[in-house]
Amino acid sequence: MTVSAFQLEGKSVLISGAGGGIGAVLVRTFADAGAQITGTDQTLAMLDHLDLEQKLAFDLSDVDVTSAAIRAHIEHFGAPDIVISNAGYTRAERLEDVTDANWQSEMAINLNGVYAMTAPIVDAMARRGSGSLVFISSVNGLAHYGNPAYAAAKAGMIAYAKAIAVERGGSGVRTNVICPGSVRTSAWDHRLVENPHLLDNVLPHYPLGRLVTPQEVANAALFLASPMASGITGTVVPVDGGLTAGNLRFVSDVLGAARPQG
Template sequence: MIASPFRLDGKTVLISGAGGGIGRSLVAAFRAAGASVIGADRSADLLEGLDLAGTVLFDQADAKGTRSAVEHHLKQFGAPDAVVSNAGFTRAEILDHLDDDVWASELAINLNGAYAMTDPLVGAMAARGSGSLVFISSVNALGHYGNPAYSAAKAGLVAYAKAIAVERGGRGVRANVICPGSVRTPAWDHRLAADPTLLDNVLPHYPLGRMVLPMEVANAAVFYCSDAASGITGTVLPVDAGLTAGNLVFVDEVLRGK
């Protein structure tokens, strides 16, 4: 019997932001594919209830602390087979919400911290001669949908992943990016609390007529980390219910006259 290239039996994956909405689905999807999962997050209580082989604790807003925690893990356990850089945060939704401190804070978490977390892992994978990284970016990296500082950081992840793909591919390291559209996670709670009818305005922009499910993002990450994607690196995959395919509202309101 030929083993499925989509399976990850015997592999270990490190997932940052593992206790979040997408993070928990990532853990479940990788476990279902047979992988052992190292969960990383800011505190142990955020990881409660997850089926984990180990944990790494750090606040990604603190680049030095993040790098130190990851390096300590590497010394103890060596490099995982795959890494999913998933942790992220945003609150500044429009340019008017920005100042120097807010800009620095959102880049610190979403870009600088992601670099500090993955850079030691990339080095260890390259030394071993194999490894796969997946960065959970956003459709905000591909076009402007609000959250300008977050968008700049997520676009930076795309450029960083491509650098890894080009400069470390010869040493067996792959790097790819997933760009989710709106995913119904707790990150939406503050918006819906302010306006319970918000989704009535959001969903018409999505050709599939719905938000993306966290497990759909997770399944894409499993694929990227599996041997089924062994020839794929430096790519960007929107998992966005069709948002970036075109402007459905324009088609409906201007062309169809709805």
């Protein structure tokens, strides 16, 4: 199936976190499908390398600034046809590492800020009678893989998306969620420099035996946002190399070790 089959010519798309590794690929993928892209990030400088119709800068952790920026954008340009809520942030931690400040920070960026950005758009979409949103959550919102505060925020994002799907579906608004596993972006580079064997511990947990790519996340987002998925709303789609399908390490270590020899 070619990208043109998704028929996004002339559609307006707002992509948050557009300057990041996944965000830049989302921008390119939707632009290739004919969409007109508004990109958002913390600063305009983070968007300099992207070819965008419009650029917005705001910090998701400041809900008042975020909401005001989005409302002003809607007033001038109308609600976008599609929103890809991609921006997010986390730190590697376990429960014993979580502080009150860390918890508040994760919630502010990954949940409260996401709500502040999308709620005005959802209202405008519902008044118009059409719209599609795709939230980039995480496998951490489906099961525990560490990062407790981030996981709680991403689980909250899934619940929020389902609320929109159920309560605004009758107004023509569709909402779906993508839950990536580990994505091979440049964020891994410094970690692999520090520990070249890091993936030796990571990859055995993934049935596909590799990390997913930003393009694979973007492909799923393009499908869910497009008319090709017109009957799909309220779904959660893991793009995770099979991580959430089952425990490959358990199968290998426990059942493999128990297999009779000879």
